[in-house]
Amino acid sequence: MKLSFHGAARSVTGSRHLLEMPGNRILLDCGLFQGQRQEADRQNRFLGFDPRSIQAVLLSHAHIDHSGALPVLGKHQFRGNVHMTRATVDLAAVMLEDSARLQENDCAYLNKKENRRGKRCLQPFYESRDARAIIRRFVGARYGDTIKVTPRVTASFHDVGHILGSAAIRLKYSARGNSTTVLFSGDLGRSQMPILRDPTPPPSCDVLIIESTYGDRLHEEAGEALTQKAQQLVAHAKEHKSKIIVPAFALGRTQDLVMRIKRLVAEGRIDPLPIYIDSPLASKVTDVFRKHPECYDEETFRTFTSEGDPFAARYIRYVSSPEESKRLNEMKGPCVIIASSGMCEGGRVVHHLKHGIQDEANIIAIVGFQAEHTLGRRLVEGWDVVPIFGIPTPRRAQVVVFNGLSAHADRNDLLAYVRAISPAPQQVFVVHGEEKQALSLGAAIQTEHPGMAVVVPAKDSIYEI
Numbered sequence: 513m514k515l516s517f518h519g520a521a522r523s524v525t526g527s528r529h530l531l532e533m534p535g536n537r538i539l540l541d542c543g544l545f546q547g548q549r550q551e552a553d554r555q556n557r558f559l560g561f562d563p564r565s566i567q568a569v570l571l572s573h574a575h576i577d578h579s580g581a582l583p584v585l586g587k588h589q590f591r592g593n594v595h596m597t598r599a600t601v602d603l604a605a606v607m608l609e610d611s612a613r614l615q616e617n618d619c620a621y622l623n624k625k626e627n628r629r630g631k632r633c634l635q636p637f638y639e640s641r642d643a644r645a646i647i648r649r650f651v652g653a654r655y656g657d658t659i660k661v662t663p664r665v666t667a668s669f670h671d672v673g674h675i676l677g678s679a680a681i682r683l684k685y686s687a688r689g690n691s692t693t694v695l696f697s698g699d700l701g702r703s704q705m706p707i708l709r710d711p712t713p714p715p716s717c718d719v720l721i722i723e724s725t726y727g728d729r730l731h732e733e734a735g736e737a738l739t740q741k742a743q744q745l746v747a748h749a750k751e752h753k754s755k756i757i758v759p760a761f762a763l764g765r766t767q768d769l770v771m772r773i774k775r776l777v778a779e780g781r782i783d784p785l786p787i788y789i790d791s792p793l794a795s796k797v798t799d800v801f802r803k804h805p806e807c808y809d810e811e812t813f814r815t816f817t818s819e820g821d822p823f824a825a826r827y828i829r830y831v832s833s834p835e836e837s838k839r840l841n842e843m844k845g846p847c848v849i850i851a852s853s854g855m856c857e858g859g860r861v862v863h864h865l866k867h868g869i870q871d872e873a874n875i876i877a878i879v880g881f882q883a884e885h886t887l888g889r890r891l892v893e894g895w896d897v898v899p900i901f902g903i904p905t906p907r908r909a910q911v912v913v914f915n916g917l918s919a920h921a922d923r924n925d926l927l928a929y930v931r932a933i934s935p936a937p938q939q940v941f942v943v944h945g946e947e948k949q950a951l952s953l954g955a956a957i958q959t960e961h962p963g964m965a966v967v968v969p970a971k972d973s974i975y976e977i
């Protein structure tokens with residue numbers, strides 16, 4: 513068997529790993545590379561292998577850095593099935609249609625600008641019709657069921673509590689009376705997350721491919737510390753009639769925040785205040801969440817059976833039209849506006865920042881990871897003047913950073929996951945982490961398990977397993 517890495521190797525974006533067995537080529541994830549334009553162009557137009565030679569894809573979850581290049585496969589004559597959990601089928605469909613639309617709009621905008629300078633025409637990586645074509649090849653499975661992928665390969669999906677539908681994938685290849693099992697962790701979640709069940713213990717495997725997003729870090733702030741910070745924020749907002757602007761990813765983070773706020777209100781820890789979810793994509797994603805109670809944890813399932821809709825409350829409003837979104841600019845606080853994109857690189861949240869950032873009563877609450885060079889990162893770094901739509905804008909609003917809301921396992925969780933595999937795997941590949949994170953986790957696994965062959969693969973490297 514051969515295993516090669518075509519993305520998210522010593523980096524976190526564009527997850528794509530290829531398994532080759534005699535007569536079988538199976539792809540694990542097919543993520544979009546996100547980064548600077550030229551590099552993204554190179555990485556997303558050429559996937560690093562011939563899509564026609566792939567028999568099937570197994571998808572760990574619907575985040576775009578894991579699923580976002582699937583339509584590129586379809587464009588290049590891939591004719592197999594794409595297997596994933598049932599919730600991931602619905603989520604990935606929404607995400608890919610949105611991704612195609614974003615690319616079409618981006619290219620149209622840039623081409624309009626470039627045309628004036630007589631430059632060449634840009635093409636999106638894929639269009640809506642490519643997204644629709646690959647979505648027709650999606651096949652949904654239940655957690656734990658064994659599915660036949662090819663005559664010699666079976667697979668099963670195991671809940672990892674990262675986002676709705678997220679799974680570790682166990683693949684088994686059988687030939688001439690022997691079998692080899694590979695476990696791909698996808699993105700590992702954490703226990704005690706709202707909505708989701710805790711990660712299930714890992715099944716046995718010969719070879720493990722494990723993520724390392726937080727391979728060198730521990731999540732600090734948790735439980736009571738987080739609650740107290742939220743209480744202070746709401747009290748401040750009530751007193752100063754603040755708008756709390758929260759940049760949040762439409763998939764996962766937004767629903768997680770809604771549930772956390774609802775829980776604090778129900779427990780009487782904070783007073784309810786108007787909450788606007790201003791993201792059409794987040795609304796669509798939340799609709800998918802409503803369709804999949806089979807993925808809920810006990811608390812969310814109880815709300816679902818007693819109240820019907822776990823994501824609704826009288827103080828929560830899902831904003832759809834651009835007009836209503838604009839009206840929020842004129843509105844007085846206290847209120848919370850949750851909008852995407854999560855790193856303030858586009859979307860409605862940038863408009864809310866433009867209108868709200870110069871008012872010292874307002875608060876910008878950062879609740880997720882902010883990559884370098886993004887507007888979100890500049891806010892975290894405390895810049896006094898930030899560029900918004902290219903215009904230097906003074907920041908008077910206060911920035912409050914919440915660490916510890918991550919949906920990713922930290923270093924201790926990752927090490928515990930490896931420890932829980934019985935019998936221990938012989939080979940471990942550490943992927944999906946910046947180099948420092950991946951190398952650090954790899955070294956820690958090696959120290960704990962001297963008998964394992966631990967590798968931190970570079971991009972496009974190939975290994976015999």
Ligand SMILES: [Zn+2]
Pocket residue numbers: 573575674699
């Ligand atoms: Zn993810």
